Amino acid sequence: MSEQTGANILCVVGARPNFMKIAPIMRAFNAAGSGLRASLVHTGQHYDAAMKHAFFEQLHIPEPDVDLGVGSGTHAEQTAQIMLKFEPVLDAQQPDAVLVVGDVNSTIACALVAVKKGIPVIHVEAGLRSGDRGMPEEINRILTDQLSDLLFTTEMSAADNLEREGISRDKVFFVGNVMIDTLRYNLASATPSASTLAEAGPRFTEGYGLLTLHRPSNVDDPTVLRRLLTELVDISRETPLVFPVHPRTRARIRDAGLDAVIAGADILLLPPQGYLEMLGLMRDARVVLTDSGGIQEETTALGVPCITLRESTERPITVEQGTNTVVGTESAAIRKAYREVIQGGGKAGRQPEYWDGQAAQRIASILARWCGGVRQA
Known part of the structure; x- marks a missing residue:
């Protein structure tokens, strides 16, 4: 791999909540001088083709390099199908790292395949916990964080959650909220x-x-x-x-x-x-x-x-x-x-720290340095 092309990061998007998170990440990674090169896999977990197209178009997400077309099913069926279809993609592309967002079935499925093949996993929106293990998303969050090499958080308390679960703070970076990047970018x-x-x-x-x-x-x-x-x-x-x-x-x-x-x-x-x-x-x-x-x-x-x-x-x-x-x-x-x-009038609230529309840029900057260190090791 040449320095000109940058580290190849395979980004995964699976369901509607992921679309808003992946849009600013793809934009930041593919910006000139980022030191990164992003490709996109859509698992098809969100199986409404018309709605997927509308979101991709509105959010200016590039068409996926690969669409796995998994569709609906039980949690076990969907997770298994994603894993089966994602593995050949990794074999063909040989990315430097796999980036997953959020807490849907695509998140844990693709992270699990990547880590078993020795490919570093990056989790955006790490460390969030409800304390309710009856929620499938809570299980996905916990397991994905345990598999990840690099964890990006949206709020400070997430690092405490991760430390309690035995994850080193050296892996954890507080960068802000990519969902809010998308909101601010599109509000007008x-x-x-x-x-x-x-x-x-x-x-x-x-x-x-x-x-x-x-x-x-x-x-x-x-x-x-x-x-x-x-x-x-x-x-x-x-x-x-x-x-x-x-x-x-x-x-x-x-x-x-x-x-x-x-x-x-x-x-x-x-x-x-x-x-x-x-x-x-x-x-x-x-x-x-x-x-x-x-x-x-x-x-x-x-x-x-x-x-x-x-x-x-x-x-x-x-x-x-x-x-x-x-x-x-x-x-x-x-x-x-x-x-x-x-x-x-309800709670007035205030803007949390780093919810400023720049989270994806922080992720890109940290990741470029991290990938450089991995390549030199």
Whole structure:
């Protein structure tokens, strides 16, 4: 390998939450003078081809060098298929390192294949912990961090989590949040909510809440799902809710016979939205109710009150410094947090350290030096 071409970093993207994280990384790695050369593998874990294309186009992500086309399946099936299809890619490309982001099945699957073939693993968004091992993502995070040679964190507390798990601080670098890089890069281009809601009527354009639900713990249990939807219907009578519905969530509502619960409520059901559309909806919302990890971060960056419908969060900085309140799924707690937002404006929050849009550049700089040291060793 010549110095002119730089170290070859094979970057992996798998599902929708990864797209926003990989975009600034690819941009920074492929910039002139970075000392790095990035190629991209899309595992196909996110199997909606139209939505994948929309995200890649909106975020200016280059077309993948390789698309594994894995598709859906159980956690075991999906992880196994990714591993089987990723190994020949490593054999063909012989990268200097494999970079994975986040906590989806693609993250752990590709990290595991790489480390068994002696290829260094780099984990972006390392060290986040919810403490809930019932979440598949928590298992993916813990195992990926144990396999990684270089770990980039979004908040200072992540290094403490990693040290408790026996990972040397020499491997860990606090660089900030690449999700926020993408948000800041695209904020001026966000689709105005008025455009997305043009046909919804004045009740929505005069002020709305944004709702997302997709966690298995919330949507797979009909009792929990009914409780959540019943409370959200009550909230919608005061603040109409815009609800881009994940296909899996829509199926669970139908299968549980809960369509009647939300029928006639001031809840606008939308199909899954592109990144720029969701960014505009978040920016303009009075309040966001969600079980998404990434949205907790994005609302903190935007200064929009966020109510998290989960028992825990792996992103404590959004609670400690940001606009996020974690309430669980009980009606009384949700209602209390909602009232605090409507009556008092919610938590003001502040911008966490290094959430400045430069995280990917820091990663590229550290990685170029690290790769140089590895090549000289």
